[in-house]
Amino acid sequence: MPARYTFGGDEHLFVECSDEMSLDAFFKSLSMATGIKDSNIKGVTEICPANASLQVKFNPDIIKPDDILKEVQAIEGAAEKAEPVLTTRIVEIPVYYNDPWTHETLMRFRERHQDPSGTDLEYAARINDFGNVDDFIAAHSGSPWFVSMVGFVAGLPFMYQMVERQRQIEVPKYLRPRTDTPKLTVGYGGCFSCIYSVRGAGGYQMFGITPMPIFDPTQETSYLRDFMVFFRPGDIVKFKPINRDEYDAAVEEVDKGRFSPPIREVKFDLREFSKDIDGYNAKLEGMLNGH
Amino acid sequence: MAIKVLHHGLATTVQDLGRPGYFHLGIPIGGAMDRYAMRAANLLVGNDEGAAGLEAVFMGPKLEFAEDALVAVTGADMPAKVDGEERPGWTAFKVKAGQVLSFDFLKAGARICIAVSGGIDVPEALGSRSTYPIGALGGYKGRAIAAGDELPVGEGTLASEGKSVPEELRRMPSNPCELRVLPGLYWDRLTDAAKESFFADEWKVAPEADRMGYRFKGGRHLDFVERKQPFGAGSDPSNIVDSCYPYGSIQVPGGTEPIILHRDAVSGGGYFMVGTVISADMDLIGQLQPHTPIRFVKVDMDEALAARAERARMLAALRESLG
Known part of the structure; x- marks a missing residue:
């Protein structure tokens, strides 16, 4: 399906690869973003890939809107023919589900929620036809996730579940956004999971919290010394449920500069993945665990 | 040289012309809301257009200068005062060591840009001195300024006192x-x-x-x-x-x-x-x-x-x- 092109004022070209989310649309947008970057088009100032779309910021004093449009359209053709293969990394993120901090916050904003009588996890489990919260957590942490976009605020990853569409978790956002969300909350809205990189407003359902900082402007965190943002589009994430003791121990490791998330480099092939999703995910997990 | 913050105003932040290049990671360009006004303020005091100044919204800060400096205030109509004496907007004026720069009530517009000769010399973060408070990045310790802060100022010149932006080159929104x-x-x-x-x-x-x-x-x-x-x-x-x-x-x-x-x-x-x-x-x-x-x-x-x-x-x- 050809992409839809539209201008965002006189400085942005907006490219919608698909109006619905899919790994195909994500791969195309990422591939186009890479293609545009590699073309070094004069006048292009920023390239932002998103879940199923991308945005190119340009300086119209240097390149005319019609010309940037033609350049990017030419790249679309090449991107469609490109092999859907990505060399990336898989990383394990510990998550303390049902933690006291997000629980305190979700109770504080209960009147803004679809189901004021329960918790976000109970609500999400029920509307996704899980028998109980534990089964829901097992599903959320059971398959890997693609980081399909980094943004909203500094370093926040949007993550797309790597399962068949009928198994994908879907939840609405809060009826009215909260004015507060704990830092490092693992959230969910639409078909995307996210990790709130900083404390602040938010509308995603809250499932838990990770002890692992993902944005550090001071760059003191051991694994963020080279760059303050952890995630990149195309990263693959596997959540690992942890309990309170493990959470506290991880926080202490982070504070002492000793925490380092398990990371392995992997090659992802969308065609192989689509043929046998569970088998492919098991292989990815095996690589993460060093098999 | 430093400027001591006696009162922060409402929300006063260090801003320059911004931090392009990181939007794909969720870090916005930032910089002065009214870029033209920030450029003008800097040019008036002999700075590069992209030097860091202060942006104050609705209410000005109160600042004590440790050394002589050249200052310009552009953007909104919010009269500046040096030791209580009014100074014109869009015009470079001198503030002597020990004097206090303060502001009258806002008359029109919303934001003033305050440039100081030498520029506000906080460290650059990702190529800019602009404050991004949500990410605690850039500016003065990643946040709006507060009473008691000492803002570092770079080396400037005192040459161009009295320079003024002609009326027709000042830009404000019409109403409506x-x-x-x-x-x-x-x-x-x-x-x-x-x-x-x-x-x-x-x-x-x-x-x-x-x-x-x-x-x-x-x-x-x-x-x-x-x-x-x-x-x-x-x-x-x-x-x-x-x-x-x-x-x-x-x-x-x-x-x-x-x-x-x-x-x-x-x-x-x-x-x-x-x-x-x-x-x-x-x-x-x-x-x-x-x-x-x-x-x-x-x-x-x-x-x-x-x-x-x-x-x-x-x-x-x-x-x-x-x-």
Whole structure:
């Protein structure tokens, strides 16, 4: 399906690869973003890939809107023919589900929620036809996730579940956004999971919290010394449920500069993945665990 | 040399011309809301246009100078005072060691830019001194300034006292203000009636208006063309699969209150956008007070580029006038 092109004022070209989310649309947008970057088009100032779309910021004093449009359209053709293969990394993120901090916050904003009588996890489990919260957590942490976009605020990853569409978790956002969300909350809205990189407003359902900082402007965190943002589009994430003791121990490791998330480099092939999703995910997990 | 903050005003931050290059990671460009005013203030005191100054909204700070400096205040009409004595806006004036710079009430506009010869010399973060408070990045310790802070100032010159920006080169929004918009992005989600009312109605700046975005109220509700929502978009007709947001893009959650994203924009999200304010009019938004009436004016790309060229000519004239 050809992409839809539209201008965002006189400085942005907006490219919608698909109006619905899919790994195909994500791969195309990422591939186009890479293609545009590699073309070094004069006048292009920023390239932002998103879940199923991308945005190119340009300086119209240097390149005319019609010309940037033609350049990017030419790249679309090449991107469609490109092999859907990505060399990336898989990383394990510990998550303390049902933690006291997000629980305190979700109770504080209960009147803004679809189901004021329960918790976000109970609500999400029920509307996704899980028998109980534990089964829901097992599903959320059971398959890997693609980081399909980094943004909203500094370093926040949007993550797309790597399962068949009928198994994908879907939840609405809060009826009215909260004015507060704990830092490092693992959230969910639409078909995307996210990790709130900083404390602040938010509308995603809250499932838990990770002890692992993902944005550090001071760059003191051991694994963020080279760059303050952890995630990149195309990263693959596997959540690992942890309990309170493990959470506290991880926080202490982070504070002492000793925490380092398990990371392995992997090659992802969308065609192989689509043929046998569970088998492919098991292989990815095996690589993460060093098999 | 340092400036001691005696009172912070309301929300005063260190800003320059911003931090391009990190929007794909959710870090916005930032920088002065009214860039033209910040450039002018810097030129008046002999700085590079991109030197860091202070941006204060609605209420000025109170600052004590440790050494002599040349200062200029541009943007909103909020008279500056040195030891209580008024100084003209858009004009370079001297502040001597030990003197206090303060401000009278806001008369028009919303934000002043305060430039000091030598510039505010906080460390650069990702190539800019602009403050991004949500990310605790840049500026003075990643936050708005507070009483007791000592702001470092670079080496400046004291040569050009008395320089002034000619009246015709000062830019402020008209009342009602017109903001030119290029329709696009998800514009076709709207019904024909909504497309018409969006430009026909008068809107007013809502109280929720800050560096991240400006919200507007008072126009008619915008109705959507019916469709089955695409997978992953969310159930509300104003939802889309989370995408990037252009600077200046206008989202209308639920079809009710348009929000224009500005310098500290969130980089993406799941609300449809009807179009984008053209680059030539972005500075004006930073000078709008709550309750100000505005109208969105439809333009095409040629008109947007012509308006941009007009801004470039004005900036060239400013540089020539102060050069």
